[in-house]
Amino acid sequence: MTTGQQPSTARGLSRRHLLLGGAAAGIGAAGAIGIDLAGKAGASSSAVVVPLNGAETVPFFGLHQAGIETPPQAHASLVALNLRDTVDRAALTRMMRILTGDAARLTQGEGALADSEPELAVTPARLTITFGFGPGLVSRAAGEAPGWLRPLPAFGVDRLDPAWSGGDLLIQVAADDPVTIAHSTRMLLKDLRSFATIHWVQTGFRRASGSEKPGTTMRNLFGQVDGTVNPVPGTDDFERLVWATTDNPGWLAGGTGFVLRRISMDLDKWDRLDRAGRESALGRTLATGAPLTGTKEQDEPDFTATTPLGFPIIPEYSHLRRARSENRAERIVRRGYNYDEVPAGEGVSNSGLLFVSFQSDVDRQFVPLQQRLDTLDLLNEWTTPIGSAVFAIPPGCSPGGYIGDTLF
């Protein structure tokens, strides 16, 4: 439903209105709200309608699943389910056909097949629904699993809670509207009633659509500019890091690997650190996100620069330095969300990051990075991984096909 650069809309535009492609494309995926300038701005010949951002859709069908290249929406709900014992290969096929059909409808602003509240489905707000398969599901399907599809190796910093870890089936539901997330998630969970039970649900958020200039790098709840060097969809870099087949089994061509780390951020303890201490831990300035050796967020860090006393300006154990690899193939694409839950006891925060990364080979890309951070990252003092999960994200499908049809 997308035409060129224009955001697509789930509902048609009134004939009285003229959609100016340039203006609409200018706002891109960040969305905007209906404005009719005719007769107001004295520009009677040029009416402008910027579609409601609730009406924007992201195509469902394609070579890849949506929700990976898609610019991150404001809200996400990540749900992991465990298959019921009775679910065999044939049932898995039925399950994925049903889920695919409803995901295709919901993302285009249509009700699910048996939608009990179809009126809640008319505001897709860039809804994407992305499915991932855990080791248990691939094994139930008697499929070949990529070598990396297993729990991550244990890291010294981990304090994992099984209640936030693992799972057979992942559903990533993301949209710019929280009502859309709630309704869509519920429709999919209803589809799954006879196939699976909920293992965990993790919800997160970023800035609202239209809150900030498009392209602004997210800040996490530490106030840290987070994700500056993320590879950009459409570049060779992104293609190679995310979709490369490497040694993955054939059914995963066009798919990728998904890692979730639920990282608790101790804001109460972070409070006791002054800005200089925070910037040392990060290797970047808080105000702009620039490396301590630069002035702008995108400046390349100079790891050789030293202070007059001879100490490195970007500390040896800073997050910026430890997260970097000499090996450009050891990179990942991040697409995470903040979380903020009700604090327990005397604390005033229970917050953190749903760290989500996509990479074609988890063992070759994510694991070496995490090993470097595990050994010596100053940030470990304030962050603790409390959940961990790995899923294989199958490729997209064409109309008539279904997600997972290359596996079953």
Place this chain on the structure above:
Amino acid sequence: MTTGQQPSTARGLSRRHLLLGGAAAGIGAAGAIGIDLAGKAGASSSAVVVPLNGAETVPFFGLHQAGIETPPQAHASLVALNLRDTVDRAALTRMMRILTGDAARLTQGEGALADSEPELAVTPARLTITFGFGPGLVSRAAGEAPGWLRPLPAFGVDRLDPAWSGGDLLIQVAADDPVTIAHSTRMLLKDLRSFATIHWVQTGFRRASGSEKPGTTMRNLFGQVDGTVNPVPGTDDFERLVWATTDNPGWLAGGTGFVLRRISMDLDKWDRLDRAGRESALGRTLATGAPLTGTKEQDEPDFTATTPLGFPIIPEYSHLRRARSENRAERIVRRGYNYDEVPAGEGVSNSGLLFVSFQSDVDRQFVPLQQRLDTLDLLNEWTTPIGSAVFAIPPGCSPGGYIGDTLF
């Protein structure tokens, strides 16, 4: 900072840009994102900049507190705290001075006084922070409490959990951006560390800013158009129902009464009801929200109309009929939010409504309404109040004053 009808912005607009008042007012408080049409639409003489909706502010100081007349933002966090035993009248004054100062700053897009992450404060997104006093706080201040400032009478439908009920101090934090909510709430809770402990936190959501046409009545997670007859801010009706002094003590002039009901909605059970059954329970059609005797949402219901068989078209025990009073003074102003939490066990939903209402006299306005619903509302079959709280909302204050200065 608000000028006429134009949404105010926390940051200035570039000189290269011309803000067209008409266009900006057209989008009103629903907000939009920067668009520069110059050189794109061939309208070189009329550049349009619609401010980022993250930059919009709502004035803090005034006769009334903000967050009541303010068109509901997309997100809200309601926090109730219990005062520590050591907090006396003098400490309460200090507490409210500190909270007022930080609320005034945060709502205008400035960091709190000791803001540890000031970069997270620059996107107010229509942030409002509204304070309410529970019976315990008013008594600690040795103030005169309005007669209605106590737990609501027990209703037959109630299944109240003390963990969702009561409290000494209420903070309603509402904004169009979830990061703003998280940061602001945390700053206020840090201010309160030595004064109070968290009793409960309840978070809710509506459609995102810009998702729907401004003025669209919210739908709850039943799909029900919810709040059609709500009095409109600025009307005599609203003024009388919300701000009337009635028999309230003098310190409450310019203030009002606040009721929160946490209403669990059994979506799984609602699923088993067909559309005709749902519409009978509501007294309205699901598609448009029109009364069953009308065609448009705002149509007046005709309670005398009958079917050919002689039954009333709007059933006797429908929610629409039971929620109506003959007495126009027995009305309230609603400003609620959906909630959607992780389901437990085999359920696929744990959802409901943070029913919030404002009324100058809880006993005369809310209680009779709830009594009518309690006795015979068909919706009771699918809804259960599981939390309940009443607070007195003190008036606003002027710069130099503080919220509660009429009480202390």
